[in-house]
Amino acid sequence: MSDAASNQHPIGIYLKIWLLLFVLSTLSYLVDWYQLQGYLRWTLILFFMFLKAGFIVAIFMHLSWERLSLKWVLLAPPLAIAVLVALMAIEADYTFFNRLEFFDR
Amino acid sequence: MTTETETSGDFTQPGMAGMVADWSGDKEAFNMHWGKLMMWIFLLSDTFIFSVFLTGYMKVRMSATDAWPNSSEVFALSFGGEPWPLLLIAIMTFVLITSSGTMALAVNFAHRGDVRKAVILISITAFLGASFVGMQVFEWSKLIGHEGVRPWGNPMGAAQFGSVFFMITGFHGMHVTAGVIYLAVVARKVGRGDYDKEGYDIVEIAGLYWHFVDLVWVFIFALFYLW
Numbered sequence: 001m002s003d004a005a006s007n008q009h010p011i012g013i014y015l016k017i018w019l020l021l022f023v024l025s026t027l028s029y030l031v032d033w034y035q036l037q038g039y040l041r042w043t044l045i046l047f048f049m050f051l052k053a054g055f056i057v058a059i060f061m062h063l064s065w066e067r068l069s070l071k072w073v074l075l076a077p078p079l080a081i082a083v084l085v086a087l088m089a090i091e092a093d094y095t096f097f098n099r100l101e102f103f104d105r
Numbered sequence: 106m107t108t109e110t111e112t113s114g115d116f117t118q119p120g121m122a123g124m125v126a127d128w129s130g131d132k133e134a135f136n137m138h139w140g141k142l143m144m145w146i147f148l149l150s151d152t153f154i155f156s157v158f159l160t161g162y163m164k165v166r167m168s169a170t171d172a173w174p175n176s177s178e179v180f181a182l183s184f185g186g187e188p189w190p191l192l193l194i195a196i197m198t199f200v201l202i203t204s205s206g207t208m209a210l211a212v213n214f215a216h217r218g219d220v221r222k223a224v225i226l227i228s229i230t231a232f233l234g235a236s237f238v239g240m241q242v243f244e245w246s247k248l249i250g251h252e253g254v255r256p257w258g259n260p261m262g263a264a265q266f267g268s269v270f271f272m273i274t275g276f277h278g279m280h281v282t283a284g285v286i287y288l289a290v291v292a293r294k295v296g297r298g299d300y301d302k303e304g305y306d307i308v309e310i311a312g313l314y315w316h317f318v319d320l321v322w323v324f325i326f327a328l329f330y331l332w
Contacts, residue, residue, distance in 0.1 A: 009213060011210065011213060014206060014209040014210055014213065015206070017206075017209075018202070018203070018205075018206035018209070021202045021205075021206075022199065022202060025195075025198050025199060025202060025326075028326070028327065028331060029191065029195045029198075031331060032177050032190055032191055032330075032331050033190065035177070041331075042332070045327045045328075045331050045332065046327065048327070049323055049324060049326075049327035049328070052323045053320055053323050053324065056205065056316055056319060056320045056323065057316075057320065059209075060205055060208075060209045060312075060316045060319075061312075061313055061316045061317075061320075062309075067123055067124065067127060067135075067136075067137075068119075068120060068121060068123055068124040068127075069123075069124045069127045069128065069134055069135060070135060070137075070142075070145065072124070073135075073145075073146075073149070074145060074149055077149060077153075078149075078152060078153075078156070081152075081153070081156040081160070084156070084157070084160055085160050085163065088160050088161075088163060088164040089163065089164075089167065091164060091168075092163070092164045092165075092166075092167035092168040093167065093168075095164075095168035096167060096168040096169075096170070099168065099170050100170065103170070
């Protein structure tokens with residue numbers, strides 16, 4: 001069997017992570033419920049988002065028990081996305097500025 | 106890192122030494138079920154597709170001169186005359202997380218060789234996925250029919266809102282739909298005993314796909330609905 005890891009995990013860990021994901025989802029929903037705004041809102045949204053994503057990938061998808069080669073193959077390439085996001089943020093600012101400057105709105 | 110899990114199976118060594126051994130040995134670098142590795146590679150490519158969609162959404166939203174529609178109000182449901190912000194989306198989120206939980210249990214039971222429980226749990230997962238798609242259909246029809254959202258404009262604000270919404274949630278919904286079909290096929294084949302000889306890796310592979318669908322929703326929920 002390719003994954004000897006998962007048959008040794010007790011059921012409990014999945015139920016705990018499941019509960020944790022419920023709590024984290026509720027917390028991120030409460031961010032909207034209480035209409036938190038500005039940097040506090042964005043920080044909390046991103047914090048809960050990455051925490052949830054991390055638990056899903058690490059525990060549900062078993063990545064934390066996989067060999068290091070696979071971890072690198074999966075986790076290193078998405079760093080390129082961070083570069084894309086940064087470039088597009090700069091580009092968006094530029095577009096926005098030009099629209100205000102030349103389209104009179 | 107738990108060592109008990111790594112000594113069993115075909116792990117060479119934990120950590121960096123194992124990675125060097127994997128790559129330097131005159132053998133395949135990833136000693137695991139080929140289907141599982143291929144699913145991971147597919148999911149990596151899918152990660153890029155969704156990332157590009159979400160990055161495009163960011164770019165379009167940041168450069169829009171009209172105000173972006175307030176998703177908290179757009180996606181509110183009224184109950185007893187009072188609007189509940191994002192209620193349907195919250196329910197959809199919980200349904201999808203629950204389906205991820207049942208899928209994780211299904212994978213666990215499949216590895217223990219408890220086929221009956223695994224099949225039942227996969228079926229529950231597929232059912233929850235189908236109800237997610239159902240709620241999404243309701244959401245889309247409400248948005249198109251009552252709110253008048255179109256890919257080229259909407260009454261609430263920036264025209265780009267519609268195109269981004271239909272593109273991203275539509276593509277995700279397509280993944281969920283495909284996943285429901287996939288899970289139904291896997292449940293049937295596992296239940297029929299097609300994998301009794303070669304082992305139940307297929308359940309874990311299907312599970313990876315399903316968790317990924319949940320993972321993407323985490324990002325859509327945070328970046329599109331809550332932002």
